[in-house]
Amino acid sequence: MYKWLNERLDLERFKEKYLSKVFPVHPTYFFGEIALFSFVILVLTGVYLLFSYTPSSQLITVNGKKLPMAYHSILVINSQPFGLIVRYVHHWAAHLMIAALMLHMARVFFSGAFKKPREINWVIGMVLFTLAILAGFTGYSLPFDALSTVATGIGFEIANSIPYIGNAIAKFVFAGTFPSPGSIPRLYMYHIFLVPLLLLATIGIHMVIMVKQKHTQPKENKEITKGTKILGIPMYPQQISLMIFVFLFTTSVLFFLASVLPVHNVEFFGPPTLQTPMVKPDWYLLWIFGIIKLIPGSWNIPLPGGVVINPEVIGGLIIPSIIMGFVTVAPFLSKSKEAVHYWEPLEHKPVASSIGMAIIVMLVALSITGYQAELNIPLWVCRIFVLTLPTVTFLIALSLTKKGKA
Amino acid sequence: MxxxxxxxxxxxxxxxxxxxxxxxxxxxxxxxxxxxxxxxxxxTIKNTSGKKKRQKIAKGDKLVFAVGDKANQIIKVDDLPLHKGTLAYPKGKEEHHNLILLFHSPVNNFQEPTKMDFITKNGFAAYSAICTHMGCTVEWYPHKQFSFDFPHLFCPCHQSVFDIFHGAKVLAGPAPRPLPQLPIMISDNIIVAAGDFNGPIGPQPGGK
Structure with missing residues (x-):
């Protein structure tokens, strides 16, 4: 069989060229793989869900109760023998993908791998991360329960509050004022087609560039190889075995999480009602939620034509874009022009490392602000913490990393 | 060459x-x-129009319960004892942006900037139930919450708090404007509207 295929496809050459690619070994190298495998699991479980899901908010009468078709189809999925666990695995895989992407980004950032020559892949990685968040956002609108309609409605209002063009943009994206009859089919199209397609393309480009540029390596590899070669294991058979292990382990962890920790129980929230349930966005959007809460309602910047830049736009779009944009252009702000091939110790880039830590602290502080009411912390305390904690972190980290250099 | x-x-x-x-x-x-x-x-994509223009509330529109066991029934004065509130609709104009929060409180507690001629003599007042921040439905919240140990209107989305005795002005949270007030009056022991809301309802597009 192999001989037959080899004669036609020249597998030997393929083996030589690609299957001998060397992978440096370090536990942190698996974050990216976990994200990739989560995506694979998302696609597989997603296909299962597509067989039963109905993308429509139209009301149908079931046992004398009027329910939106989408909501009812989720109940149908839940009632199938493996439906509930596949849904929960899908949801958990989305969380895991974003968490793994964050850890992957942290590794790439703090090891200096984002700098020259890997600037392009850092930017592509940020696009990938944004797409993953968009996939999550469009995903939790689909069950059309009380929680998802409120959450998606808030997304609509944030877009709607952009000066001048907001209404046109929001109506274009959500197919009219949310929730209109066209909204769910539109969001469904984004979630199952447009966003995954872009994700797939971005992942592909990310991989190809990674293979072309090769991995950065742990520092100690330099002494062993004298800086000439990459020290690690070949793609085939060692790395592939590890990848199979990581894939199987990821899948089993997801099934375990899905079976003990149910997420997004649509029956708990019920179909959309007039009353708004206490909603919180998913944890990876909690920091934006925190910013929205922190911006005082009086922050209105007047523009010509009686239009203002209002607090919703400042908190929901402008500040998050500034933070994301700043992280995206990080490699271009770096002053060092030398190509990085080995992990940089933190003290080689004290400012970048300290800013990185300050941003992480700020995101955590903002996420806690999202639970400010539940934790009974007054807003003004949150405002002070969100501004001071990152600054203090930056200063401490800077003094520590500079000391390490001396 | x-x-x-x-x-x-x-x-x-x-x-x-x-x-x-x-x-x-x-x-x-x-x-x-x-x-x-x-x-x-x-x-050139045509978007399914979600909403028609809101039907304005007119003088004499009866209010009905929007939720609960008595949903769609006309609200009588006795239905809402002191310190109670409910979501209501103007009868025949039951659409989201006409959602009303009607409540009953001691009449002496109301002060400016509440429109004093918009409330009834026995302490009924009504506001738009659509939060001016992101359009969530505001709740009648009679319990102690945070530092507010008096009844208030509360938005569960971003925890904005509106003062029921001072024209629903914003006490806490990110809401940019007070809730628009609805003039109401009592006629034949039922609560009826005396006109439309005194301001734009919910968040405004383009940050207007």
């Missing part, structure tokens, strides 16, 4: 149209055309 010949050929190729430049131009034009052909249709 002498140096001079080379130069003259180069100059000639600069001045006259080459095969390469024609092909480049053609591909460019075709590219723009195809790009336009593929993107322009997006600009």
């Amino acid at each position: 002498s140096e001079k010949d080379k130069k003259s050929i180069e100059e000639e190729s600069k001045s006259c149209i080459t095969r390469r430049s024609i092909i480049k131009g053609l591909i460019g034009t075709a590219g723009v055309g195809v790009f336009a052909g593929l993107t322009l249709p997006f600009g």
Whole structure:
């Protein structure tokens, strides 16, 4: 069989060229793989869900109760023998993908791998991360329960509050004022087609560039190889075995999480009602939620034509874009022009490392602000913490990393 | 070929149209055309209109319960004892942006900027139930919450708090404007509207 295929496809050459690619070994190298495998699991479980899901908010009468078709189809999925666990695995895989992407980004950032020559892949990685968040956002609108309609409605209002063009943009994206009859089919199209397609393309480009540029390596590899070669294991058979292990382990962890920790129980929230349930966005959007809460309602910047830049736009779009944009252009702000091939110790880039830590602290502080009411912390305390904690972190980290250099 | 010949050929190729430049131009034009052909249709997508224009609430519109066991029933004065509130609709105009929060409180507690002629003599008042921040439904919240140990209107989305005795002004949270007030009156022991809300309802597009 192999001989037959080899004669036609020249597998030997393929083996030589690609299957001998060397992978440096370090536990942190698996974050990216976990994200990739989560995506694979998302696609597989997603296909299962597509067989039963109905993308429509139209009301149908079931046992004398009027329910939106989408909501009812989720109940149908839940009632199938493996439906509930596949849904929960899908949801958990989305969380895991974003968490793994964050850890992957942290590794790439703090090891200096984002700098020259890997600037392009850092930017592509940020696009990938944004797409993953968009996939999550469009995903939790689909069950059309009380929680998802409120959450998606808030997304609509944030877009709607952009000066001048907001209404046109929001109506274009959500197919009219949310929730209109066209909204769910539109969001469904984004979630199952447009966003995954872009994700797939971005992942592909990310991989190809990674293979072309090769991995950065742990520092100690330099002494062993004298800086000439990459020290690690070949793609085939060692790395592939590890990848199979990581894939199987990821899948089993997801099934375990899905079976003990149910997420997004649509029956708990019920179909959309007039009353708004206490909603919180998913944890990876909690920091934006925190910013929205922190911006005082009086922050209105007047523009010509009686239009203002209002607090919703400042908190929901402008500040998050500034933070994301700043992280995206990080490699271009770096002053060092030398190509990085080995992990940089933190003290080689004290400012970048300290800013990185300050941003992480700020995101955590903002996420806690999202639970400010539940934790009974007054807003003004949150405002002070969100501004001071990152600054203090930056200063401490800077003094520590500079000391390490001396 | 002498140096001079080379130069003259180069100059000639600069001045006259080459095969390469024609092909480049053609591909460019075709590219723009195809790009336009593929993107322009997006600009003409018709969005299903979610909402018609809101039907304005008129003087004499009866209020009905919007939720609960008595949903769609006309609200009588006795239905809402002191310190109670409910979501209500103007009868026959039950649409989201007409959602009303009606409550009953001691009449002496109301102060400016509450529109004093919008409330009834026995302490009924009504506001738009659509939060001015992101359009969530505001709740009647009679319990102690945070530092507010008096009844208030509370938005569960971003925890905005509106003062029921001072024209629903914003006490806490990110809401940009007070809730619009609805003039109400009592006629024949039922609560009826005396006109429309005194301001724009919910968040305004384009940050207006």
